[in-house]
Amino acid sequence: MKLRTLLLLFLAAFVSGCGLLGRGGGGESSRTTGWEYNAEETGNIPYLSGYEQEAGPGLVFIQGGTFTMGRVEEDVMYQWDNHPRRVTVASFYMDETEVSNQDYREYTYWLSRVYPGDRKKIYAALPDTTLWRSELAYNEPYVNNYFRHPAYSDYPVVGVSWDQANAYCAWRTDRVNEQILVERGILQHDVSQSGENVFTTDTYLAGLYQGTEGDDPQENPDGTSRRVRWEDGLMLPSYRLPTEAEWEYAAYGLIGNTDGELLTDRRIYPWNGAYLREDRRKEKGRLKANFVRGRGDMMGMAGALNDNADITAPVFSYSPNDYGLYCMSGNVNEWVSDVYRPLSFLDVEEFQPFRGTVVTEYRRDAGGNLVRDEYGRLVKDTVADYRNFRDGSADSQMIETDDWNAEQDRSTSDMYVQDDRPGFFSSLISDEVRVYKGGSWKDRPYWMVPGTRRYLEQTKAQDDLGFRCAMTRVGSPEGF
Template identity: 80%
Template sequence: MKLKTLFVVFLAAFLSGCGLFGGKGSKDVSRTTGWAYNSDETGDIPYESGYEQEAGPGLVFVQGGTFTMGRVEQDVMYKWDNYPRRVTVASFYMDETEVSNQDYREYTHWLRRVYPGDRAKLEAALPDTMKWRSELAYNEPYVNNYYRHPAYSDYPVVAVTWEQAEAYCAWRTDRVNEQILVEKGILQHDNTQSGQNVFTTDTYLAGLYQGTDGESQIENTDGTTRRLKWEDGIALPSYRLPTEAEWEYAAYGLIGNVQGELLTERNLYPWNGTYLREASKDGKGRMKANFVRGRGDMMGMAGGLNDNADITSPVFSYEPNDYGLYCMSGNVSEWVSDVYRPLSNLDVEEFQPYRGNVITEYRRDADGSLMRNEYGELVKDTIADYRNFKDGDINSQLIEGTDWNSAENRSTNDMYVQDDRPGAFSSLITDNVRVYKGGSWKDRPYWLVPGTRRYLEQTRAQNDLGFRCAMTRVGSPEGF
């Protein structure tokens, strides 16, 4: 009996050591069922360990952490809309530079080629070069040349709306993922794409886009081939506009001033110190950003131009911050994803603060099939809209479905303007007003501080306002 007991104990210890039961187990075998992963015998249960996300084209890694978001100097504008608050931002990726004219022209070139007869589609994407026009300034050369002339190819694209920036991010996501599949040999480039027969990440993963197969298809363990799935970890997450917290956190670049958990110096700008000029011996006196030094002084005196830029400057101008990001202060202001509210810093969460969530789901027809629009994109329906969530207005206090314009729900007329309906009113700050960050070539030094914030209707554009893209990081916040 004792021998049998010893044998059972020895066998259990042996199996445990092999990782079949308990412990961390083998990466090829489930530690909860003992079934083999990625094996035809057990039904090809998928599992991949040690996944490490690759940065998409143009992106740099921004390791997340905690920081004080909001005002770090006197609020000279007296808006009181950026109260300081400690928050935490998850790790993410951000464009090394602002999106340039060349980057954006690739987008409009693609639209011309794929939708040659759709003038409205192209015009909806083109920057509004008329924003360069001024009643009392000779800016006509910029109206004609800034976006289209090769001399400005590496300058930041401006005069794009928030909605145009969002559309560019979606297009870039699809082109990057399409190129990844081509490089993996899963697809071939198809220059005949048009109409609904256009690659998008969503339609490919949903099985609605076929394309032309490449030479290296994904194989199951039984030798059959299949389409790429999101679970394979090959396609990248979406390019998007950064949140306000992400942009501000990345702009400060505090990672260069941290020893252990000690922040040795709190930046005012994206560089150390409170000076706007280079203090090092090599470039002493050189401007650190493209901004207006004083009234009527856009670039300094001939023979010694202070920032070497009369309007914008190339996107790789000046020194990057400690994350490797260029022009986070000056050159052009940049759109972020957030809906503007004066007290957003007090309303939003401590982790990943953001106002602007709109929850959607894919629309299906009566047969349950996914529906696409005329451009091949999946149609989405809004199921929840949190842009106006608990922002302090009367609508946030009403039961869902209640009309805040009804006579019995009105509280005051003083802070509202009339809308088109007789007797109705609405706030001057709507759900379509978005935040933009950073100073520009037209701004004084105050706006170079990353904690400052301004806002603009998402359908409007300015000749000093551009954008850069971000991407969510999946998995470990600092990598393996």
Template identity: 65%
Template sequence: MKFKAIFFVGLTMLLASCSVFKKDSGGFSKKNSSNTTGWEYNDPENGGFQTDADYAQFAGPGLKFIQGGTFTMGRVEQDVMYDWNNAPRRVTVASFYMDECEVSNLDYREYLFWIQRVYPESKERYLQALPDTLVWREALAYNEPYLENYLRHPAYSKYPVVGVSWEQANAYCKWRTDRVNEQLLVNKGVLTHDNTQQGENVFTTETYLAGLYEGKQGDKPIEDAAGNPRKIRWEDGILMPDYRLPTEAEWEYAAYGLIGNTDGELLTERKLYPWNGSYLRDDSRRDRGLLNANFVRGRGDMMGMAGYLNDNADITAPVNSYKPNDFGLYCMAGNVNEWVADIYRPLSQEDVAEFQPFRGTVYTKYRQDANGDLIRDEFGELLIDTVADYRNYLDGDYQSQIIEGQDWNMVKDNLTTEDMYVQSNSNEGSFTSLITDKIRVYKGGSWKDRPYWMIPGTRRFRDQSESANDLGFRCAMTRVGSPEGF
């Protein structure tokens, strides 16, 4: 009984001390107030500064969360091509989101349909986005049916889109960002779908945030602290970050899916492919013996013997075929190669940063007229100007020159990557490096590749304006805030 009395007295004193503390603090203990000024957030009586301190990002349509971390990027076995362009190095990749599957023909046809509907008078705009179906042509093969059927026929709707250049893939990512953000505003009741938008009056995320797009207003506008309608701001956290092509480091990290091979901070088993082990077949009890990807098994063997097709695909396969890796991503090996964002350089691993490595940074700003107003083109998109170009940083300057017979110190300000690497357009067999600021990396292996190219650490390159019948892409999105969530 005496103990209970002492406990009660102690508790009373503690509560009293707390109340005294609050009183002495001047009343600045409200949860929804500024730690800097003590002013309460979202209160119209003190100006109405609005904020959402409980924001949490969600995955956009088609995306999987990829928790970031450190890994060894680069070669994991003998460099059979002797390119010496991918030495192993330890890097860290921030958390991000990535498409569960490759972009399919159905996905891309939706994009083409939208362009035709919104820009009916611009045939050039449509043709710029149209995949090159002629990539299926081969002089000594009967591939003509794929020219007519692969992109359009519903039988191939879930197959990965091919014949798409890096430039076209980038444009698709931009379009997808705008359509997802437009739908988010429709879902919120801020806008309603406007099927009459055309020409300059087209929703883009940038023009909406800049106040240049009005559209059809919904019945639930965003309100300020006083209850009055206002414009959406980036600070509201309603609109999503851009869909984009993944960097080479992001793509390789996501392909390995090492999250399933860790014990605490220890990596228990490094991978050769996106699955465990060095074999190409499934070793599980249920699916033992089935191939894990779509690739060329041997010379002239694209799918196996009739009655038991080894990978059940003659060319590509549906984008959700085979088993996903430990991040839940399908076809990160085989099926089609995939574009990534990076410019190709053979020695990128010696130059790029340890955190978020990437070569291809170009800084831009929106173009303005003489009055400081933003300028749109005929398609409603904001025009941009390049501020700085680091694609050839420490690689195409006079300090890095490797061409003999030129005095770079005399003309260094006018030199570019093309001046550093040997270029030749002649037909006389002159050596050419093929390296320019428009050469992009692609990875993953395809339905017409040997197993070596399915190793995520391998890399190849192609001009960003070119396309192929075994080359597609998938999108990524930046994760904002903490890598996992606190």
């Protein structure tokens, strides 16, 4: 019986190998045509089955789901801009910690090496350390030391604008994807790259980056080397700022508070309960985050420094939440990608809520060639700008007018009062104002609630405002 079974298995394998039960030597075949994928005789049609995304450096996986976004306690500021609303967030990846001074110094060091003569570009990336300066406080040591001195290497970078944070995300994307290609033997590290010939993910995929080939390049069926394609799945999606919904969802870490599909405990902070101190025996009484306990009390009494942080604390301080994320409350506030609107929670979609979508496409010259700037980056043109979408109705306008319906093409500046004259009212709302969240070393506990939100012009920075990166997950929410 066993011999008969073995003979049948051998016969089946032989027939399949001869192409009688399928095409081309045992590879996966198309369910549409029967042609074999990735085979020279059928045109080398690409197909990769079972792809599973790996987390990029510094990132942890955040399994998505539904949650109630918005206010969880009394709105003591009376802003009415975070109405509770149930939404769903797709799975994604997020930095385990806030971006540290060391992380950001790696960026500025790279800029100095690649663009040594371009002081304007280098200075544009530097954090504004003068924000530590105060007219009635001795903060000059922080102006000179906080970003540069090794004592603060593991502290969160601050004084970075939203624009600067986005530029860092783009740079990090390119360096991570370049390193992936180097580790795979597809490229060699080129420390001499400069000017237009600088590796970016976009220019490499477009065939414009002229790098040095590695020892194990990708090959065509005829044995010639080829560039990695996006369809190969080797390179990672872009690092970016998280959306407000993603950030808030990740901060709560409700994965630890579920029983099946039942949420057992609604959180105020990234931990259970309404208390700000540890209740575990070993750490009992210690503060769970870095914040201001009361007027003039930034860190406690000498001999018992309760949070051990006069200003910021190292990024791995305190206990992580159930997703393994550190300092999602306190330490420094964090930029998110959303444009601020008071009533965003009433407008945005139920799935992946976000205000700030700007659709772009690559610019081409008259000959159809991609256009690059002086740094080799592909130039993009705006196709659609939805930052202001749905603003402009009679219900949303805040300016006086005799006949709103007669007014056409109202912009944000028309709807929200913008008056920079001293003593005159300004709403401070525009398409260049972004949300930040999380509370900081100089905030009271109210701002540590993930549902609270504040906003600032995207070109400005603060000494208590930093950021962390996120990355889109492609494929299933958790893997099949």
